[in-house]
Amino acid sequence: MSKQHPIIAVTGSSGAGTTTVMQSFKHIFRREGINAFAVEGDAFHRFDRKAMREEMRKAEKERSNLSHFGPEANLFAELEALFRAYAESGAGRSRKYLHDEEEAAPYGQSPGSFTPWQDVPADTDLLFYEGLHGAAVHDDLNIAQHPDLLIGVVPIINLEWIQKLHRDKTLRGYSHEAVVDTILRRMPDYVKHICPQFSRTHVNFQRVPTVDTSNPFIARDIPTPDESMVVIRFANPKGIDFPYLLSMLHDSWMSRPNTIVCPGGKMGLAMQLIFTPMILRLMDLKRRA
Numbered sequence: 001m002s003k004q005h006p007i008i009a010v011t012g013s014s015g016a017g018t019t020t021v022m023q024s025f026k027h028i029f030r031r032e033g034i035n036a037f038a039v040e041g042d043a044f045h046r047f048d049r050k051a052m053r054e055e056m057r058k059a060e061k062e063r064s065n066l067s068h069f070g071p072e073a074n075l076f077a078e079l080e081a082l083f084r085a086y087a088e089s090g091a092g093r094s095r096k097y098l099h100d101e102e103e104a105a106p107y108g109q110s111p112g113s114f115t116p117w118q119d120v121p122a123d124t125d126l127l128f129y130e131g132l133h134g135a136a137v138h139d140d141l142n143i144a145q146h147p148d149l150l151i152g153v154v155p156i157i158n159l160e161w162i163q164k165l166h167r168d169k170t171l172r173g174y175s176h177e178a179v180v181d182t183i184l185r186r187m188p189d190y191v192k193h194i195c196p197q198f199s200r201t202h203v204n205f206q207r208v209p210t211v212d213t214s215n216p217f218i219a220r221d222i223p224t225p226d227e228s229m230v231v232i233r234f235a236n237p238k239g240i241d242f243p244y245l246l247s248m249l250h251d252s253w254m255s256r257p258n259t260i261v262c263p264g265g266k267m268g269l270a271m272q273l274i275f276t277p278m279i280l281r282l283m284d285l286k287r288r289a
Helices: 018-032 049-062 076-089 101-107 157-170 176-199 242-248 264-288
Strands: 007-011 036-040 126-131 149-153 203-209 228-234 253-256 259-263
Touching: 007 018, 007 076, 018 036, 018 126, 018 264, 076 126, 126 264, 149 264, 157 176, 157 203, 203 264, 228 264, 242 253, 242 259, 242 264, 259 264
Parallel strands: 007 126, 007 149, 036 126, 149 203
Antiparallel strands: 203 228, 228 259, 253 259
C-alpha cells in the first residue's frame, strides 16, 4: 500500500463480469481526469495459448490438475513484483495478452500470444488491475497486501457458469462440452485459490439472479440486470454513508450492518456512488504525500 502510488485491484473469476466493472472505473477516471495505468490479469499467465494447450495435455496424461486459476499456470511472483515496485516508486513491468485477431493486429502478432514486457509509463496517478488474482496469497507470496482498494466481483456460482458458457461459446467458438470440461477441471483451483480472495477484499459485489438458474448448463439466456439483485458487502463499513446510498439507489435496503442490496440494474450507479469518493480520497492522500 502506498499513499504516493496507489493501487486498485478488481478480482473475480473467469466470466464473473470484472471486465464490465472495469468500464465503470474508466468512466470515473475519465471524468475525474485521473491517469490510470491498466493491467489485465491475463498478462501474468505463465503460458501463451499454444503452450497452455500443450501443458494441459501433459497434465491430463499425468492425471494432475492445471488451470488458469492456480499458481502453476500463472506468474504470481512477477505480479507481486509489479505491485511492490509500483507502490514503492510508481515503476514496474507489465505486458498484454492478445485474446483475438482485433487485439493482436496492431502488434503484428497472432492471437493467444503476449506482447514484450515493458516498463510502466512515468507519471501515472494510479495502477488499476483487473483479473483473477488481485487478492491472491500463495506460499510466501502475498499479492493482496499491496492494493489500497481491493474489489471482488462474485456472481453466484450458477450465474458465473451461465456467463462463462455463453461467452466462451459465442465469442470464442468453444463447444458446450469443452466449456463444461474447463469448469470441472478448474474447480479444485477455484476452491483453493479464487474463493479465499473474497475474504480479503474491501468491497464485494455479488449478483444474484431472481430467475431460475438451477441448471446453468441448459440456460439459453444470461439473466439480465433487471432479473437480478446485487449484494454489496463492505469489509469495514466505517465511513460509508448508507443513508445516502439508500436514498440514491431506489428500492435498495440493508440486509446486514455492512451489507446493502440493490436492484441489478443499479450496479453501475452503485459503483459510481461508492468508488468515486474513495478514489478521490486516494488522490488527495497522493497530493498530500
